[in-house]
Amino acid sequence: MIEAHALHKRYGRLLAVDGISFKVEPGEVLGFLGPNGAGKSTTMKMIAGFLAPTSGSAKVCGHDVQTQPMGARRSLGYLPEGAPGYGEMSPDGFLRFIADVRGLAGDRRHGRIAAVRSRLQLDGVWEQPIDTLSKGYKRRVGLAAAILHDPPALVLDEPTDGLDPNQKHEVRTLIRELARERTVLLSTHILEEVEAVCSRAIIVARGRVLADATPAELLARSRYQGAVSLLAEDSIAARAALDGMPGVSGFHQEGPDGRLYVFPQGRPVPLDAVGERLRQRGVAFRGLQPERGRLDEVFRAITAGEEAA
Ligand SMILES: Nc1ncnc2c1ncn2[C@@H]1O[C@H](COP(=O)(O)OP(=O)(O)OP(=O)(O)O)[C@@H](O)[C@H]1O
Numbered sequence: 001m002i003e004a005h006a007l008h009k010r011y012g013r014l015l016a017v018d019g020i021s022f023k024v025e026p027g028e029v030l031g032f033l034g035p036n037g038a039g040k041s042t043t044m045k046m047i048a049g050f051l052a053p054t055s056g057s058a059k060v061c062g063h064d065v066q067t068q069p070m071g072a073r074r075s076l077g078y079l080p081e082g083a084p085g086y087g088e089m090s091p092d093g094f095l096r097f098i099a100d101v102r103g104l105a106g107d108r109r110h111g112r113i114a115a116v117r118s119r120l121q122l123d124g125v126w127e128q129p130i131d132t133l134s135k136g137y138k139r140r141v142g143l144a145a146a147i148l149h150d151p152p153a154l155v156l157d158e159p160t161d162g163l164d165p166n167q168k169h170e171v172r173t174l175i176r177e178l179a180r181e182r183t184v185l186l187s188t189h190i191l192e193e194v195e196a197v198c199s200r201a202i203i204v205a206r207g208r209v210l211a212d213a214t215p216a217e218l219l220a221r222s223r224y225q226g227a228v229s230l231l232a233e234d235s236i237a238a239r240a241a242l243d244g245m246p247g248v249s250g251f252h253q254e255g256p257d258g259r260l261y262v263f264p265q266g267r268p269v270p271l272d273a274v275g276e277r278l279r280q281r282g283v284a285f286r287g288l289q290p291e292r293g294r295l296d297e298v299f300r301a302i303t304a305g306e307e308a309a
Contacts, residue, residue: 001025002047002076002153002185007056009042009207016042018207019056024200026152029179031198032187035303039207040187041081044157047185048078060153061183077146079156083138084145087131091122091141094130095148102149116144120174136167143174154178156186160193172197191295194218205303218298225293226268229261233284241281242274261291 002024009017017039024030032040045051047058049065049072057064063071086094095116099109117123120140125133130141139159146154159175160168168190175184175197188194194201195215203211203218211218219225232238238260239251249265262269271290278285 001059001061002030002155002183003059004043004047005057005059007043007046007058008054009039009046009051010054016207017046017053020204020207020209021056022202022209022212024153024183024185026183027179027181028200029175029184029186029198031194031201032185032204033189033191033194033201033299034187034204035189038204040204041157042207043204044078044155044185044187048076048080048155049073050078074149075151075153077149077151077154079139079142079146079154079159081157081161083135084130084142088129090125090127090129091117091133091144092126094141095144098145098148104149112148112150115150116148119147120144134167135162136164136170139163139167139171140174143171143178147178151182153183154185156184158187158189160188160190168193191299194295203299203302210302215295218295219293221298221301222293222295223263224261224291224297226264227261227291228269228271228274228288229259229291230274230278230285230288231257232260232278235260237281237283238278238285241278241283245273245277247273259287 004020004022007017007020008015020043034040042051046053047060047065049069052066057066059065060072061075063075065072084094089097095113099113104112117126120143122140122144125137130138156175160171163171172193175186178184198215200214201218202209235253235258242248242262247265247267247269248262250263252261262274271288275288
């Protein structure tokens with residue numbers, strides 16, 4: 001379990017974190033989401049014990065990060081933003097170094113290094129300087145270091161930032177696997193990541209929590225949820241045909257192909273009835289489909305006007 005209680009962090013005149021509280025239970029992947037400068041990294045550094053809070057506290061598996069740092073550090077794996085330091089070292093040297101820092105010795109040390117080498121598929125680059133690895137492999141080395149001591153809780157700061165789509169997919173699959181037996185807090189500003197790996201998301205801006213919900217609950221706030229969309233040969237005729245239809249609240253046309261969105265009123269727009277009505281009125285159309293809602297729109301609505309100065 002990871003807990004934050006009224007965390008505050010002040011940098012001079014800037015209150016970067018302004019009373020953030022949450023709990024992450026085992027088996028949960030909590031996405032920490034927010035615009036640039038929202039206070040995500042600062043919060044994660046306070047949970048990881050790299051930065052002292054101005055006030056408030058954090059606990060990892062019941063250990064207070066400030067007053068019981070040894071217990072908290074033992075229980076937590078932390079992936080900082082960007083690439084691992086010590087770029088001149090190979091994954092082999094770096095992970096042996098981390099094992100020393102973590103106080104791993106004997107069979108356990110040997111076993112854990114072999115376990116992360118295999119789990120993160122580092123065989124092919126084991127002796128290569130980290131500086132010369134691709135971003136995807138660098139991130140794998142960072143994750144290997146974070147889980148080397150087999151901690152029950154993980155804090156991952158933007159784990160897929162800067163990776164190409166294949167590497168993103170690979171790291172997300174790994175996170176989902178790791179999360180099965182752990183508590184995971186990850187920060188991101190990539191909305192698709194929330195849907196791909198998170199069981200819950202907290203949206204922060206200017207150091208405050210603005211929303212705490214499951215991805216499905218967030219999607220339910222989208223005006224696109226329950227809408228249908230279609231490509232009409234004559235979209236003015238399509239609008240005229242559907243205008244006033246029960247359950248339809250309005251229209252919006254967008255995108256390079258001029259897709260027409262039909263918004264719901266109360267309950268989802270009935271897809272079949274829309275198709276039937278267009279056919280009856282002789283309006284040619286294709287690509288009629290239901291819409292599931294858009295996280296980007298919900299995120300924008302929640303954080304509008306909340307960018308850091
Ligand atoms: N050491 C520091 N000294 C002064 N200000 C800082 C320091 N570290 C961060 N800040 C400021 O605190 C605010 C929060 O920064 P933080 O890095 O926590 O945000 P973030 O949500 O992680 O942003 P990003 O998505 O860009 O990484 C920003 O305005 C940032 O400029």
